[in-house]
Amino acid sequence: MKSCFPILLCGLCFMSLVLQISYALDSISAGQNIADGQTIVSAGGNFELGFFSPSNSKNRYVGISYEKLSTGRVVWVANRENPLKDSSGILKLTPEGVLILLNLTNGVVWSSNVSRLAQNPIAQLLDSANFVVKEENDNDLGNAIWQSFDHPCNSLLADMKLGKDREKGLDRYLTSWKSRDDPSPGDFTYRLDTSGYPQLILMNRSVVQSSSGPWNGIRFSGIPQLTQNAVFGFGLVFNQNEIYYYFNLLKSSVPSILVLNENGIVERFNWVDRTQGWILYSSPQTDDCDTYASCGGNGNCNIATSPKCMCLTGFVPKDPSNWEFGDWSNGCVRRTELDCPGGDKFLKYTQVKLPDTRQSWFNESMNLQECEQTCLRNCSCTAYSNLDIRGQGSGCLLWFGVLMDIRLVNDNVQEFYVRMAASEVGSSFSGNTGARKSTGIIVGTVLSAVLLLGIAAVFTKYRKDGQIFGFSHQSRSEDLDLPMFDLTTLVDATGNFSEDNKLGEGGFGAVYKGVLKNDQEIAVKRLSENSRQGQVEFKNEVAYIAKLQHRNLIKILGCCIQVDEMMLIYEFLPNRSLDCFIFGLLRSSPYILIAFVIEKE
Missing domain, CATH: 3.30.200.20 (Phosphorylase Kinase; domain 1)
Known part of the structure; x- marks a missing residue:
């Protein structure tokens, strides 16, 4: 009997060691390393962190990818701007809570910038794909020392935030890969613009490619296909400290991801178990009218007509000869100048994407009548609408100067009022939406x-x-x-x-x-x-x-x-x-x- 005891003791020690190793598979502690060929996997087995090379490339990167899915789509890359040239790399967590990626000569290839140091840090890969550096016994992400979700690449995952944290000085936005084989930052960015009322803007370097239109309490006005569904929910958080767009999964068994690809196209993919592959679910860029200001200032784009561009009611082409030849870039100008103060009225539009809101003004407490009067009192104000279309509508959004990036959308829920000379409005009670039944x-x-x-x-x-x-x-x-x-x-x-x-x-x-x-x-x-x-x-x-x-x-x-x-x-x-x-x-x-x-x- 005595001879069995040491064997039993060894067995218990081995099981304890196995349990400790299994528990530690989703994280590393200070002083621990992840070498090329090693990985950590989130507790639920959804995501994996390790070294990889894109197809047709020998460069090595540290990244996070789907572990359970056969395609292994990469959703985040640490050293996207500084690839390793061989498999000698080591990812290490310092005692101060800083992640560093070292090459063969111990040179720092990449590191996580932190604003404060940790006492007893661990780096843990969560089942959301968020790679977090935190105090070992503190599970409040609000206290995280560093997290990958604050530094997105080309992918927006469920529960990530696309937008700004004023308190922490963060601006979270997507940046395309340079190519399929090169995850370094490409030319395209997709961000929540907050210079006026919030809207999503896609840019090619410094040039706007497309915009979503402002958030209207339900969705962005220029993305009618962004509707409630069985796969994911979405929303906009707007308070003193943060302003961001997000989505969350309604069915955890159905992965969904928003990707800005290398060609500047924003695409949402959903995973289909039956085919073991990703399927394109939607894209905010559906046709030529989604190209930013394709009809110029004060123009209205309707993809169902030929030509696609027309001027808003009471406006005429600024350059008639080029307009006739299909060059609409100069847009439209007023046929009759405004008579401010006191001589202007408004034409109502529906079924349109609201214009670019950069440099707009808004007030969340006004009603629509107060909004109209506020616009009339300011001779630079050219249009107004409600901020929030839920219920009876609330809030006030004002535009100034030229109205850019208007298009017809298959939606009739939001009213938009354009300032006109009284002689242009006449006895009309509503404006021409540009849509024709x-x-x-x-x-x-x-x-x-x-x-x-x-x-x-x-x-x-x-x-x-x-x-x-x-x-x-x-x-x-x-x-x-x-x-x-x-x-x-x-x-x-x-x-x-x-x-x-x-x-x-x-x-x-x-x-x-x-x-x-x-x-x-x-x-x-x-x-x-x-x-x-x-x-x-x-x-x-x-x-x-x-x-x-x-x-x-x-x-x-x-x-x-x-x-x-x-x-x-x-x-x-x-x-x-x-x-x-x-x-x-x-x-x-x-x-x-x-x-x-x-x-x-």
């Missing part, structure tokens, strides 16, 4: 054209009689035998002629859907200034249209002639396809757009 355009154009052509045809056929459906030429100056709608009623019915209620727009004006207080649905044809005649002529034409009533006609309910407004009000036809409107006459549909019933002579 194709179905609405055709409906509005067809309605206007057919009405005018129909009236002309009736005039021609019955000119010799001097009478149309019993309505004589002598009676044209008589009062309209048609209900007159009050402008206020139509404003209420159409939600102040909201863009959401716009059915379309043609050369004669816009058509809006509305709902009266008795719940009757209507279509309001609001004639544009270019198509308007005098009130007498307008009344005469409305009177003719009123006489053209038939079982196959859209019924005209009335008109509005008030202030500078001239409008026609029709019954609204719900749930009818476009071909029904255009070709309904040929099919004898009861919803024919318009039909002229002309009696035989």
